[in-house]
Amino acid sequence: MSIRVFEGFKFKPKDTYFYKLDPRVKMSFLIVYSILTLYFSTVVPLSILFLFSVVIVVSNRVAKEWGRTLRAVALLSLVIFSFNLLFGAKGNKLNYASSMTLRFLTLTSFFSIFFLTTTPEELSEALLLIGIPYEYTFMFMMAMRFIPTLARDFQTIIDAQRSRGLELEKGNFVQRARKLLPLLIPLIVLEIRRSVLIAEALEARGFGTSAKRSTLKEYRLSKVDLYLLFLTITFATSLILSSKLPPYSEIMNYRLPELVP
Amino acid sequence: MAVAIEVNDLYFYYERGKYVLKGINLTVRDGEMVAIMGNNGAGKTTLIKHFNGLLKPIRGSVKVKGRDTKGLSVAELARTVGLVFQNPDHQLFAETVEEELAFALRNFGYPEDIVKRRVEWALTLMDLRKYRHRSPLSLSGGERKRVAIASVLCYDPEIIIFDEPTIGQDYYQKQKIAQLLRMLSRQGKTVIVVTHDVEFVAENFERVIVMADGKIVADGNVREVLTDPEVISKSNLLPPQVTHCAWLLKDVGISPKLIKVSELVKEITRLFHEHKGI
Numbered sequence: 001m002s003i004r005v006f007e008g009f010k011f012k013p014k015d016t017y018f019y020k021l022d023p024r025v026k027m028s029f030l031i032v033y034s035i036l037t038l039y040f041s042t043v044v045p046l047s048i049l050f051l052f053s054v055v056i057v058v059s060n061r062v063a064k065e066w067g068r069t070l071r072a073v074a075l076l077s078l079v080i081f082s083f084n085l086l087f088g089a090k091g092n093k094l095n096y097a098s099s100m101t102l103r104f105l106t107l108t109s110f111f112s113i114f115f116l117t118t119t120p121e122e123l124s125e126a127l128l129l130i131g132i133p134y135e136y137t138f139m140f141m142m143a144m145r146f147i148p149t150l151a152r153d154f155q156t157i158i159d160a161q162r163s164r165g166l167e168l169e170k171g172n173f174v175q176r177a178r179k180l181l182p183l184l185i186p187l188i189v190l191e192i193r194r195s196v197l198i199a200e201a202l203e204a205r206g207f208g209t210s211a212k213r214s215t216l217k218e219y220r221l222s223k224v225d226l227y228l229l230f231l232t233i234t235f236a237t238s239l240i241l242s243s244k245l246p247p248y249s250e251i252m253n254y255r256l257p258e259l260v261p
Numbered sequence: 262m263a264v265a266i267e268v269n270d271l272y273f274y275y276e277r278g279k280y281v282l283k284g285i286n287l288t289v290r291d292g293e294m295v296a297i298m299g300n301n302g303a304g305k306t307t308l309i310k311h312f313n314g315l316l317k318p319i320r321g322s323v324k325v326k327g328r329d330t331k332g333l334s335v336a337e338l339a340r341t342v343g344l345v346f347q348n349p350d351h352q353l354f355a356e357t358v359e360e361e362l363a364f365a366l367r368n369f370g371y372p373e374d375i376v377k378r379r380v381e382w383a384l385t386l387m388d389l390r391k392y393r394h395r396s397p398l399s400l401s402g403g404e405r406k407r408v409a410i411a412s413v414l415c416y417d418p419e420i421i422i423f424d425e426p427t428i429g430q431d432y433y434q435k436q437k438i439a440q441l442l443r444m445l446s447r448q449g450k451t452v453i454v455v456t457h458d459v460e461f462v463a464e465n466f467e468r469v470i471v472m473a474d475g476k477i478v479a480d481g482n483v484r485e486v487l488t489d490p491e492v493i494s495k496s497n498l499l500p501p502q503v504t505h506c507a508w509l510l511k512d513v514g515i516s517p518k519l520i521k522v523s524e525l526v527k528e529i530t531r532l533f534h535e536h537k538g539i
Contacts (some may be wrong), residue, residue, distance in 0.1 A: 153351070159315050160352040162335045163344040164412065165368030180363065183352035189398055193350065 008069025008112040011119050016060040018113070022225045023122035024129050030114040032236050037106045043095065044252050045239055046102040052235075053109040064174070065165045069112050070105065077101045095256040121145060125219065134213060142198070150191065157186045262290045263368070265420050265451040272320035273307060281307045283475040287455065294446040296462040296483070297455045299472035300497045305455045308472070309422050312453070313342040321403070339343060340369060343418035347384050347425040348411035353397040358389055358408055361397045362415045369416060383415035386441075402429050410441075420451040434537055439465045463487055463501040463520040471496045488518045
């Protein structure tokens with residue numbers, strides 16, 4: 001597992017329609033489709049949802065970054081599939097394993113779309129709008145912002161300890177686990193020190209003085225926003241309805257055949 | 262004298278195509294004391310990480326005591342090349358200062374009696390005896406730096422590299438570090454120091470290497486290099502304050518090649534006496 005996994009969860013500046021959407025709309029889009037993905041547990045509607053996400057990915061020209069993340073989680077989905085096939089719920093195991101894997105991939109895909117197209121500022125705005133207090137939103141954003149810094153610190157720590165003769169590759173499992181101490185202790189101490197510094201810097205600049213904060217950019221719903229919101233709701237409703245009403249319900253609830261009779 | 266480090270046409274990048282080092286050539290002989298200077302992003306730290314094998318050349322070669330680093334692990338090279346990192350917080354982790362110093366020695370598999378002896382020696386050398394049972398993390402910034410230096414000195418590597426040893430040190434500690442460097446040099450160690458501190462270099466070094474944009478722009482005698490206006494402007498360095506003063510006082514007959522405070526004092530005294538004579 002490398003940094004590449006996260007390529008598809010990192011903002012990537014482009015100039016396509018999904019980028020221009022209001023963060024609130026993008027957030028609702030993510031929530032609605034995540035719930036739908038968890039709601040359905042059969043192969044057909046999950047495939048439709050997955051294909052739908054692919055259409056959005058391709059039409060927004062983020063297929064490369066999305067593809068990296070999907071490839072990176074391919075192994076994990078294989079694990080999900082085989083585990084469910086072997087030890088899954090009673091009944092139709094092939095069907096269950098396939099739909100669980102599809103569900104995982106579809107969720108990954110929708111989250112990837114959201115994070116690829118949303119700037120950190122928009123993300124914090126979106127979190128605020130769903131009612132999360134600013135302190136928590138800010139904390140989350142800071143945590144995200146410091147991931148690269150943390151990675152760099154960790155690399156330096158590894159270098160420093162290797163320079164003192166620490167050989168990470170050698171030894172059995174227990175010995176190797178013990179070798180993590182010289183790496184983790186400096187990292188934790190360093191980050192605690194840094195977080196105290198940041199907290200002091202924030203207080204020095206009056207963080208938390210005013211209860212109501214204004215934002216530099218005011219978000220207004222545009223026509224495209226409303227159009228997509230409408231489409232989202234229509235598509236979601238029609239998916240749910242078709243799974244309930246004949247004649248479509250039969251196709252929608254189609255189950256894969258049993259592997260072993 | 263034998264060659265300690267030999268760098269031949271070294272090229273290196275972290276990201277494909279974006280070269281950080283562009284054709285570095287240099288030779289450091291046994292027992293030499295060399296300063297490496299250059300502004301941020303010039304490639305100094307990247308270069309010294311090649312000396313103990315943390316980084317391997319993408320093109321060219323680095324040889325340490327005649328052995329190519331390509332086929333050697335960091336642990337193998339670390340016995341010969343000690344590298345003291347800039348920020349001690351990137352390495353301190355042990356429960357006591359003593360344990361911290363023993364870490365490298367134990368990694369190299371020294372027997373306990375030698376570990377004890379070497380730790381004792383390094384504690385005394387870096388003036389850390391009274392902290393031996395304290396946690397290194399509870400010490401002040403300057404003390405932590407000394408622990409980090411001691412933790413490398415204790416296994417007695419032949420070549421010792423310091424990355425910014427004077428950062429965050431008060432004047433007194435800076436003098437102590439200068440003394441330490443000279444002492445190591447007298448013992449026959451090869452000492453390489455990366456620093457921004459041009460006064461520190463002027464007062465304590467004979468040879469300086471100046472880097473800019475991944476290349477070496479000057480390599481030679483400290484006096485020649487630091488008083489060369491062309492090198493100074495090319496590498497975005499400031500000359501030592503004494504040199505700056507000397508340049509401004511050129512018209513009254515002061516030599517523009519001064520780099521040490523004592524030299525300027527001598528020049529001014531000389532002029533003073535000459536004028537009194539008139």
